[in-house]
Amino acid sequence: MAVSTRGDYASRALLSLVLNDNGKPTSVRDIAERTGLPQPYLEQILLALKGAGLVRSKRGVGGGYVMARDPSEVTIGMIVRAVDGPIALGDFGQPHQDGACDHEGQCVLLAIWDSVGLRMRSELDSYSLAAVAEAARGRAPWPGTAHVAGESLRP
Template sequence: MRLSTKGEYASRAMLELSLHHEEKPLHIRDISKAQDIPQRFLEQILLQLKRAGYLRSRKGPDGGYYLSRPPAEINVAEVIRVMDGPLAPIDCVSVTAHEVCPHESSCGLRGLWKEVRDAVAQIMEKATFEELAERTRAARSGRRRGS
Protein backbone atom coordinates (compact mmCIF):
# COMPACT_ATOMS: atom_id res chain seq x y z
CA MET A 1 0.00 0.00 0.00
CA ARG A 2 2.87 2.32 -0.76
CA LEU A 3 2.81 5.72 -2.33
CA SER A 4 5.49 6.21 -5.00
CA THR A 5 8.15 8.85 -4.36
CA LYS A 6 6.87 10.52 -7.49
CA GLY A 7 3.47 10.89 -5.87
CA GLU A 8 5.04 12.16 -2.70
CA TYR A 9 7.32 14.64 -4.49
CA ALA A 10 4.40 15.86 -6.58
CA SER A 11 2.36 16.53 -3.45
CA ARG A 12 5.25 18.34 -1.81
CA ALA A 13 5.83 20.45 -4.90
CA MET A 14 2.17 21.37 -5.14
CA LEU A 15 2.22 22.30 -1.49
CA GLU A 16 5.26 24.50 -2.02
CA LEU A 17 3.55 26.20 -4.94
CA SER A 18 0.45 26.69 -2.82
CA LEU A 19 2.51 28.37 -0.11
CA HIS A 20 3.63 30.92 -2.71
CA HIS A 21 0.40 31.22 -4.59
CA GLU A 22 -0.23 34.72 -5.95
CA GLU A 23 3.43 35.63 -5.84
CA LYS A 24 5.60 35.35 -8.92
CA PRO A 25 6.31 31.92 -10.48
CA LEU A 26 8.64 29.59 -8.59
CA HIS A 27 11.78 28.26 -10.24
CA ILE A 28 12.20 24.50 -10.41
CA ARG A 29 15.46 25.08 -8.58
CA ASP A 30 13.78 26.79 -5.66
CA ILE A 31 11.10 24.14 -5.24
CA SER A 32 13.80 21.54 -5.51
CA LYS A 33 15.79 23.15 -2.71
CA ALA A 34 12.87 23.95 -0.44
CA GLN A 35 11.47 20.45 -0.61
CA ASP A 36 14.72 18.57 -1.08
CA ILE A 37 13.80 16.91 -4.36
CA PRO A 38 16.37 16.08 -7.09
CA GLN A 39 16.04 18.89 -9.61
CA ARG A 40 16.10 16.89 -12.85
CA PHE A 41 13.52 14.52 -11.42
CA LEU A 42 11.32 17.37 -10.30
CA GLU A 43 11.42 18.76 -13.84
CA GLN A 44 9.60 15.69 -15.10
CA ILE A 45 7.09 15.77 -12.32
CA LEU A 46 6.18 19.41 -12.83
CA LEU A 47 5.91 18.87 -16.55
CA GLN A 48 3.51 16.00 -15.98
CA LEU A 49 1.43 18.13 -13.63
CA LYS A 50 1.42 20.90 -16.20
CA ARG A 51 0.25 18.59 -18.98
CA ALA A 52 -2.52 17.41 -16.69
CA GLY A 53 -3.64 21.01 -16.34
CA TYR A 54 -2.73 21.72 -12.72
CA LEU A 55 0.19 24.01 -13.41
CA ARG A 56 1.16 26.73 -15.84
CA SER A 57 4.68 27.87 -16.58
CA ARG A 58 6.69 30.71 -18.01
CA LYS A 59 10.01 30.31 -19.76
CA GLY A 60 13.06 32.51 -19.64
CA PRO A 61 14.67 34.48 -16.81
CA ASP A 62 12.22 34.98 -13.95
CA GLY A 63 10.13 32.18 -15.40
CA GLY A 64 8.90 29.28 -13.35
CA TYR A 65 5.81 27.36 -12.38
CA TYR A 66 2.57 28.45 -10.77
CA LEU A 67 -0.82 26.91 -10.00
CA SER A 68 -3.45 27.19 -12.70
CA ARG A 69 -6.23 27.15 -10.09
CA PRO A 70 -6.39 28.42 -6.52
CA PRO A 71 -5.11 25.90 -3.95
CA ALA A 72 -8.59 25.53 -2.46
CA GLU A 73 -9.72 23.95 -5.71
CA ILE A 74 -7.05 21.28 -5.96
CA ASN A 75 -7.01 18.20 -3.78
CA VAL A 76 -4.39 15.56 -3.12
CA ALA A 77 -6.35 12.72 -4.73
CA GLU A 78 -6.19 14.42 -8.13
CA VAL A 79 -2.45 14.86 -7.91
CA ILE A 80 -1.84 11.30 -6.81
CA ARG A 81 -4.01 9.97 -9.62
CA VAL A 82 -1.99 11.92 -12.17
CA MET A 83 1.30 10.56 -10.88
CA ASP A 84 0.45 7.06 -9.68
CA GLY A 85 -2.82 6.14 -11.34
CA PRO A 86 -5.91 4.84 -9.54
CA LEU A 87 -6.12 4.98 -5.75
CA ALA A 88 -7.72 1.54 -5.52
CA PRO A 89 -5.66 -1.32 -4.06
CA ILE A 90 -6.76 -3.58 -6.92
CA ASP A 91 -8.36 -2.85 -10.26
CA CYS A 92 -11.66 -4.61 -9.66
CA VAL A 93 -12.64 -1.88 -7.19
CA SER A 94 -11.17 1.09 -9.03
CA VAL A 95 -13.63 3.82 -9.95
CA THR A 96 -11.35 5.46 -12.51
CA ALA A 97 -9.96 2.26 -14.06
CA HIS A 98 -12.37 -0.52 -13.25
CA GLU A 99 -11.51 -3.96 -14.57
CA VAL A 100 -13.80 -6.92 -14.38
CA CYS A 101 -12.73 -10.05 -12.56
CA PRO A 102 -14.39 -13.43 -13.16
CA HIS A 103 -14.79 -14.14 -9.42
CA GLU A 104 -16.43 -10.81 -8.77
CA SER A 105 -19.87 -11.99 -7.69
CA SER A 106 -18.62 -14.71 -5.35
CA CYS A 107 -15.62 -12.87 -3.98
CA GLY A 108 -15.79 -12.24 -0.26
CA LEU A 109 -12.84 -9.86 -0.40
CA ARG A 110 -14.07 -7.39 -2.95
CA GLY A 111 -16.23 -5.55 -0.44
CA LEU A 112 -13.21 -5.04 1.75
CA TRP A 113 -11.00 -3.69 -1.02
CA LYS A 114 -13.81 -1.36 -1.97
CA GLU A 115 -14.02 -0.09 1.59
CA VAL A 116 -10.30 0.62 1.54
CA ARG A 117 -10.49 2.42 -1.77
CA ASP A 118 -13.38 4.55 -0.63
CA ALA A 119 -11.73 5.50 2.64
CA VAL A 120 -8.50 6.52 0.93
CA ALA A 121 -10.35 8.45 -1.76
CA GLN A 122 -12.50 10.21 0.76
CA ILE A 123 -9.54 11.38 2.83
CA MET A 124 -7.46 12.49 -0.12
CA GLU A 125 -10.31 14.18 -1.90
CA LYS A 126 -11.24 16.34 1.02
CA ALA A 127 -7.62 17.42 1.52
CA THR A 128 -7.18 20.62 -0.48
CA PHE A 129 -3.82 22.30 -0.90
CA GLU A 130 -5.25 25.44 0.65
CA GLU A 131 -5.85 23.56 3.88
CA LEU A 132 -2.47 21.85 3.73
CA ALA A 133 -0.71 25.15 3.16
CA GLU A 134 -2.52 26.53 6.17
CA ARG A 135 -1.48 23.59 8.34
CA THR A 136 2.07 24.02 7.14
CA ARG A 137 2.19 27.71 8.00
CA ALA A 138 0.77 26.93 11.42
CA ALA A 139 3.32 24.20 12.07
CA ARG A 140 6.19 26.42 10.97
CA SER A 141 5.25 29.41 13.04
CA GLY A 142 4.49 27.24 16.07
CA ARG A 143 7.86 25.56 15.76
CA ARG A 144 9.81 28.84 16.14
CA ARG A 145 9.55 28.81 19.88
CA GLY A 146 9.88 25.11 20.60
CA SER A 147 12.47 22.51 19.60
Protein backbone atom coordinates in the same frame (compact mmCIF):
# COMPACT_ATOMS: atom_id res chain seq x y z
CA MET B 1 -1.53 0.84 -1.41
CA ALA B 2 1.36 3.08 -0.57
CA VAL B 3 1.59 6.60 -1.89
CA SER B 4 4.54 6.53 -4.28
CA THR B 5 7.57 8.77 -4.08
CA ARG B 6 6.14 10.60 -7.10
CA GLY B 7 2.89 11.28 -5.22
CA ASP B 8 4.76 12.53 -2.17
CA TYR B 9 7.15 14.69 -4.22
CA ALA B 10 4.29 16.13 -6.29
CA SER B 11 2.39 17.05 -3.12
CA ARG B 12 5.50 18.63 -1.61
CA ALA B 13 6.23 20.61 -4.78
CA LEU B 14 2.72 22.03 -5.03
CA LEU B 15 2.65 22.81 -1.32
CA SER B 16 5.90 24.73 -1.81
CA LEU B 17 4.33 26.71 -4.66
CA VAL B 18 1.38 27.64 -2.45
CA LEU B 19 3.49 28.48 0.61
CA ASN B 20 5.79 30.74 -1.41
CA ASP B 21 3.29 32.30 -3.80
CA ASN B 22 4.36 35.85 -4.59
CA GLY B 23 2.45 36.10 -7.84
CA LYS B 24 5.52 35.22 -9.90
CA PRO B 25 6.59 31.89 -11.41
CA THR B 26 8.89 29.77 -9.26
CA SER B 27 11.82 28.01 -10.87
CA VAL B 28 12.31 24.27 -10.58
CA ARG B 29 15.66 25.00 -8.93
CA ASP B 30 13.98 27.09 -6.21
CA ILE B 31 11.34 24.43 -5.56
CA ALA B 32 14.07 21.76 -5.40
CA GLU B 33 16.13 23.82 -2.95
CA ARG B 34 13.17 24.57 -0.66
CA THR B 35 11.87 21.00 -0.62
CA GLY B 36 15.13 19.04 -0.81
CA LEU B 37 13.84 17.15 -3.85
CA PRO B 38 16.14 16.09 -6.70
CA GLN B 39 15.75 18.62 -9.53
CA PRO B 40 15.76 16.20 -12.51
CA TYR B 41 13.03 14.05 -10.96
CA LEU B 42 11.10 17.15 -9.91
CA GLU B 43 11.12 18.41 -13.51
CA GLN B 44 9.42 15.18 -14.66
CA ILE B 45 6.84 15.44 -11.89
CA LEU B 46 6.04 19.07 -12.70
CA LEU B 47 5.51 18.14 -16.35
CA ALA B 48 2.97 15.51 -15.26
CA LEU B 49 1.25 18.07 -13.02
CA LYS B 50 1.18 20.51 -15.94
CA GLY B 51 -0.38 17.84 -18.14
CA ALA B 52 -3.07 17.34 -15.49
CA GLY B 53 -3.82 21.08 -15.48
CA LEU B 54 -2.65 21.66 -11.92
CA VAL B 55 0.26 23.98 -12.78
CA ARG B 56 1.23 26.28 -15.64
CA SER B 57 4.74 27.06 -16.78
CA LYS B 58 6.44 30.13 -18.18
CA ARG B 59 9.65 29.84 -20.17
CA GLY B 60 12.64 32.13 -20.22
CA VAL B 61 14.08 34.61 -17.76
CA GLY B 62 11.80 34.88 -14.75
CA GLY B 63 10.08 31.70 -15.83
CA GLY B 64 8.99 28.77 -13.74
CA TYR B 65 5.78 27.27 -12.44
CA VAL B 66 2.60 28.70 -10.94
CA MET B 67 -0.59 27.06 -9.77
CA ALA B 68 -3.12 26.73 -12.58
CA ARG B 69 -6.01 26.35 -10.16
CA ASP B 70 -6.92 27.86 -6.84
CA PRO B 71 -5.33 25.75 -4.07
CA SER B 72 -8.72 25.41 -2.39
CA GLU B 73 -9.89 23.46 -5.48
CA VAL B 74 -6.90 21.08 -5.56
CA THR B 75 -6.92 18.03 -3.31
CA ILE B 76 -4.11 15.72 -2.30
CA GLY B 77 -6.03 12.98 -4.13
CA MET B 78 -5.97 14.99 -7.36
CA ILE B 79 -2.21 15.47 -7.05
CA VAL B 80 -1.55 11.78 -6.42
CA ARG B 81 -3.79 10.74 -9.33
CA ALA B 82 -2.01 13.22 -11.62
CA VAL B 83 1.34 11.49 -11.15
CA ASP B 84 0.38 7.94 -10.15
CA GLY B 85 -2.91 7.27 -11.89
CA PRO B 86 -6.02 5.90 -10.16
CA ILE B 87 -5.91 5.50 -6.40
CA ALA B 88 -6.78 1.89 -5.59
CA LEU B 89 -5.80 -0.71 -3.07
CA GLY B 90 -4.89 -3.02 -5.93
CA ASP B 91 -5.97 -4.14 -9.36
CA PHE B 92 -8.20 -6.98 -8.22
CA GLY B 93 -11.37 -6.19 -10.15
CA GLN B 94 -14.87 -5.59 -8.88
CA PRO B 95 -17.16 -8.02 -7.07
CA HIS B 96 -19.88 -9.59 -9.25
CA GLN B 97 -18.09 -8.73 -12.52
CA ASP B 98 -16.13 -10.80 -15.03
CA GLY B 99 -16.54 -14.05 -13.12
CA ALA B 100 -15.06 -12.58 -9.94
CA CYS B 101 -17.42 -14.60 -7.76
CA ASP B 102 -16.67 -17.94 -9.41
CA HIS B 103 -14.07 -18.88 -6.80
CA GLU B 104 -14.58 -19.55 -3.10
CA GLY B 105 -14.46 -16.41 -0.98
CA GLN B 106 -13.11 -14.19 -3.75
CA CYS B 107 -16.21 -12.05 -4.09
CA VAL B 108 -16.36 -10.96 -0.46
CA LEU B 109 -12.65 -10.12 -0.46
CA LEU B 110 -13.06 -8.04 -3.63
CA ALA B 111 -15.82 -6.12 -1.86
CA ILE B 112 -13.46 -5.42 1.06
CA TRP B 113 -10.61 -4.24 -1.20
CA ASP B 114 -13.07 -2.02 -3.08
CA SER B 115 -14.46 -0.53 0.15
CA VAL B 116 -11.02 0.22 1.58
CA GLY B 117 -9.92 1.79 -1.71
CA LEU B 118 -13.01 4.00 -1.70
CA ARG B 119 -12.23 5.20 1.84
CA MET B 120 -8.62 5.88 0.87
CA ARG B 121 -9.70 7.96 -2.16
CA SER B 122 -12.23 9.81 -0.05
CA GLU B 123 -9.64 10.59 2.63
CA LEU B 124 -7.06 11.93 0.14
CA ASP B 125 -9.74 13.97 -1.62
CA SER B 126 -10.84 15.50 1.67
CA TYR B 127 -7.65 17.56 2.07
CA SER B 128 -7.40 20.68 -0.07
CA LEU B 129 -3.98 22.08 -0.86
CA ALA B 130 -5.07 25.40 0.67
CA ALA B 131 -6.01 23.71 3.96
CA VAL B 132 -2.75 21.77 4.05
CA ALA B 133 -0.86 25.04 3.48
CA GLU B 134 -2.72 26.62 6.40
CA ALA B 135 -1.70 23.72 8.64
CA ALA B 136 1.92 24.03 7.45
CA ARG B 137 1.82 27.74 8.33
CA GLY B 138 0.51 26.88 11.81
CA ARG B 139 -2.88 28.49 11.17
CA ALA B 140 -4.91 25.26 11.21
CA PRO B 141 -4.64 21.98 13.08
CA TRP B 142 -2.50 19.18 11.67
CA PRO B 143 -4.21 16.14 10.15
CA GLY B 144 -5.09 13.63 12.83
CA THR B 145 -5.31 16.30 15.53
CA ALA B 146 -8.40 18.10 14.25
CA HIS B 147 -10.82 15.94 16.22
CA VAL B 148 -9.03 16.87 19.46
CA ALA B 149 -9.24 20.60 18.89
CA GLY B 150 -12.79 20.45 17.54
CA GLU B 151 -11.59 22.01 14.30
CA SER B 152 -11.08 20.59 10.86
CA LEU B 153 -8.25 20.68 8.34
CA ARG B 154 -10.69 19.63 5.66
CA PRO B 155 -12.55 22.19 3.56
